Structure formats: C-alpha cells, structure tokens
Amino acid sequence: MNHTVFPEHKKYSAFVVDDDPVILKLIDHCLSRTGFTISTAGSGTDALQRIIDQRPDCVLLDIMMPGMDGFEVCRRLREHTQLKATKIIIMSGKTYQSDRSHALALGADAFISKPVHVPSFSTQVLRIIEDRIHLTFWGVRGTLPLPGPRGVRYGGNTSCVSMEFSRGPILVFDAGTGIKVLSDHLMQRKQVGIDVKIFISHPHWDHINALPFFAPLYLRGNTVEILGPCQRHTCVEDYIRGQMDGVYFPITAQEFGARVIYTNLREEVIDIEQRVKVRTMLLNHPGHCLGYRIEYQDKAICYITDNELYPMTSGLRDQGYINKLKAFIHNATILITDTTYTDTEYANHINWGHSPLGEVVNLAHEAKVNTLYLFHHDPSQDDNAIDHKLETARARLHQLGSGTECYAPIEEKLLII
Ligand SMILES: [Zn+2]
Numbered sequence: 001m002n003h004t005v006f007p008e009h010k011k012y013s014a015f016v017v018d019d020d021p022v023i024l025k026l027i028d029h030c031l032s033r034t035g036f037t038i039s040t041a042g043s044g045t046d047a048l049q050r051i052i053d054q055r056p057d058c059v060l061l062d063i064m065m066p067g068m069d070g071f072e073v074c075r076r077l078r079e080h081t082q083l084k085a086t087k088i089i090i091m092s093g094k095t096y097q098s099d100r101s102h103a104l105a106l107g108a109d110a111f112i113s114k115p116v117h118v119p120s121f122s123t124q125v126l127r128i129i130e131d132r133i134h135l136t137f138w139g140v141r142g143t144l145p146l147p148g149p150r151g152v153r154y155g156g157n158t159s160c161v162s163m164e165f166s167r168g169p170i171l172v173f174d175a176g177t178g179i180k181v182l183s184d185h186l187m188q189r190k191q192v193g194i195d196v197k198i199f200i201s202h203p204h205w206d207h208i209n210a211l212p213f214f215a216p217l218y219l220r221g222n223t224v225e226i227l228g229p230c231q232r233h234t235c236v237e238d239y240i241r242g243q244m245d246g247v248y249f250p251i252t253a254q255e256f257g258a259r260v261i262y263t264n265l266r267e268e269v270i271d272i273e274q275r276v277k278v279r280t281m282l283l284n285h286p287g288h289c290l291g292y293r294i295e296y297q298d299k300a301i302c303y304i305t306d307n308e309l310y311p312m313t314s315g316l317r318d319q320g321y322i323n324k325l326k327a328f329i330h331n332a333t334i335l336i337t338d339t340t341y342t343d344t345e346y347a348n349h350i351n352w353g354h355s356p357l358g359e360v361v362n363l364a365h366e367a368k369v370n371t372l373y374l375f376h377h378d379p380s381q382d383d384n385a386i387d388h389k390l391e392t393a394r395a396r397l398h399q400l401g402s403g404t405e406c407y408a409p410i411e412e413k414l415l416i417i
C-alpha cells in the first residue's frame with residue numbers, strides 16, 4: 001500500500017524563493033509532477049514584485065538568503081491585502097522554536113523543515129494550501145494483530161490513527177502495533193524536531209505495546225507528549241515506564257532522547273495552539289478508558305475505542321450513558337469506533353468491553369454522524385468477515401433511511417478531511 005497517493009486536487013500555483021539552485025530544482029520537480037505551476041526566484045529582492053503581480057496560491061520561502069531574508073519577504077508580502085489568500089510557507093534547516101514562532105508571528109501559515117522529503121513534500125504543501133486534516137489509519141484491528149493472508153486487505157496491525165494539520169503537532173491516537181508503521185514513515189521523512197502528541201485511550205496491551213518501537217522517542221530534538229487516563233494509582237508515566245522496565249522490554253524509558261512529557265487526562269478539553277480542540281469522555285470499558293473528539297474549524301473527528309454499547313435486550317443498558325455519548329459524538333464528520341463483534345458474536349461476549357455492530361450503527365445514525373468507520377475488529381475476523389460487517393452496517397443504515405455513510409478503514413490509506 002502506498003501512503004503517498006495524490007488525490008485529485010485543484011491545480012495550484014506555487015512561487016519558490018531560495019538562493020540554492022539545487023533546492024529550487026528539487027522543489028520544482030516535486031511540485032510540478034503533481035500538477036503545480038511553479039515560478040522561482042533566487043533572492044527575496046527578485047521575488048517580491050513578481051509574487052505581488054502573480055498572486056500564487058502559495059509561496060515557499062527559504063529563511064537565510066543574502067539581501068532580503070525570508071522573514072523580511074514574508075513580512076512585506078503580508079502588507080498586501082490582495083495576497084490574503086496566498087499561503088506562505090517558510091522552509092528552513094533551522095529548527096529552533098523561536099524561528100518557527102517568529103515566522104508565524106510575521107504571518108506565515110506553516111513551517112517546513114529541510115531537508116525536504118521528496119515523496120511526501122507535495123502532500124505536505126497541499127495540506128497547508130487546502131488547510132485540511134490528513135488522517136491515516138496505521139492499525140485497525142483490536143486485541144491482537146492479524147498477520148498473514150487473512151488480513152492483507154485491511155491490514156493486520158492493532159489500533160493507531162494519526163492526524164496532521166497545516167501546522168502544529170501530529171496527533172496520534174493509541175500505540176498499538178500500527179504505531180511502528182507510522183514511526184517508519186516519520187523516520188523516512190528524516191524530519192528534525194518532530195512534535196507529536198500521543199493520546200492513549202487506555203493501557204490495555206493492544207493500545208500501548210508498540211510504543212517502545214516509536215523511533216522519534218529516542219532522538220534528541222523531538223518532543224513527544226504522551227497523554228492518557230490514570231488507572232487507579234497507575235498513571236501514564238507509570239504504565240509507559242512500567243512496560244519498559246527491563247523485564248518486558250530491554251530498553252528503558254531513561255534512554256528516550258526526545259523531550260518526553262507525560263500528561264494525565266480526565267474528562268476535559270485540551271486546547272492545542274488555540275487551533276485544535278480535543279475533548280475527552282470516559283467510555284464503558286474495564287478500567288478508565290477515554291474517547292476523544294478532535295475539533296478543527298467546522299470538522300469533528302471522534303475516536304471512540306474501546307467501548308461497550310449494551311443492547312436494550314441485555315438488561316444492562318444505561319440510557320444516561322448512551323445519551324451522554326450521543327451528545328459527545330453528535331454531528332461528527334467522522335466517527336471511528338469499536339465494532340469488535342457482529343450481533344451474533346456479541347451474544348457470547350457480553351461484558352467483555354466491546355460493542356456489537358447493530359448498536360454502533362444505531363448510535364451513529366441517531367447522533368447524525370456523517371461518516372462511520374468500523375474499527376477495532378476481533379482477531380478471529382478475517383478480511384471477508386470485515387466485508388460482511390460493512391455490508392450489514394450499510395444495509396441497516398439504508399433501512400433506517402440514514403444520512404450516515406459507513407466504511408471499514410484500510411491501513412496506511414490517507415484520508416483528506
Ligand atoms: Zn483494545
């Protein structure tokens with residue numbers, strides 16, 4: 001599967017300013033093969049008037065150039081109201097936080113660190129121009145990975161989802177085995193100063209056991225914040241360090257080279273750089289398990305796993321909880337949720353902490369969710385079983401006359417929201 005697929009997009013224009021002709025050529029190559037119209041200049045002085053005349057969709061600016069540097073070009077471009085819609089991206093090998101903040105304060109929309117990673121560069125520029133969320137599923141299975149031919153179409157890794165925005169940290173949800181694939185992608189980019197927030201739903205193995213394989217943790221210059229709920233007296237730092245105490249894994253957390261921050265979460269709202277809001281809600285699962293609602297502009301993505309929705313017939317249903325969850329996910333653009341069992345399988349797994357398909361579909365429909373993603377599949381289910389769950393869910397939604405669409409996510413497939 002190829003993560004760097006370019007979806008259909010409008011043809012954009014970009015103006016690149018860099019005093020290094022090799023970089024100009026490289027960026028021209030990266031962007032023109034994905035349909036961009038490119039103009040280039042070797043200095044800020046040469047570029048300024050041409051950019052004002054051309055009004056490109058995006059300007060890519062190096063910082064350190066002789067004469068007028070990138071900051072100065074950015075500042076002057078932002079004085080022109082006719083360039084309001086033009087996105088300005090500062091590109092630099094300098095990774096100091098102060099330079100990034102300065103660029104944003106001058107009106108830049110984003111910061112891309114050099115060296116440029118050729119395979120993902122266009123995707124990154126498109127994300128900034130369109131100001132969309134790039135969501136990737138790195139693991140969709142629950143409980144255990146599913147290696148071998150039974151899981152090749154949807155992928156065999158356990159829970160991990162990432163969201164990238166035009167700027168700010170990468171948000172990751174859970175550290176099942178899928179996080180190893182995400183780690184490989186981030187390492188291929190050779191990006192310095194990676195900023196990641198990893199939200200853990202709860203510390204059951206399938207949600208944390210691949211965290212020690214997340215390579216950015218071991219590199220100086222990166223910042224990784226790990227957030228999640230406490231379990232009685234065991235908090236995030238305890239369970240992350242605990243699984244790396246030398247007994248269960250040979251490398252200890254003392255060997256992390258990144259700046260690692262551990263944050264305990266309750267039901268609360270987290271504000272990320274005043275742009276992205278993450279709300280949390282305790283879910284119906286053994287121990288403390290948090291669901292997340294990520295809000296950006298007019299979009300909301302809900303990550304709700306692991307969670308048990310009791311059917312009415314079970315006699316266990318708590319309507320107060322259902323109503324609270326319904327309000328939490330109401331009108332979500334995307335709901336990614338625990339659909340571990342078919343309704344038939346569920347009969348033998350009541351109180352195991354996971355939901356049957358029928359209840360998930362009803363909930364998504366009643367909460368007016370736009371798109372439902374069936375997630376955290378039982379390891380006994382092969383790809384065909386997931387196909388079957390998907391068909392059943394779609395048929396039920398059709399029967400309900402629902403406006404909710406339904407999909408089963410595929411590992412490494414990029415969704416642009
Ligand atoms: Zn799980």
Ligand SMILES: [Zn+2]
Nearest residue numbers: 202204285306
């Ligand atoms: Zn669990």
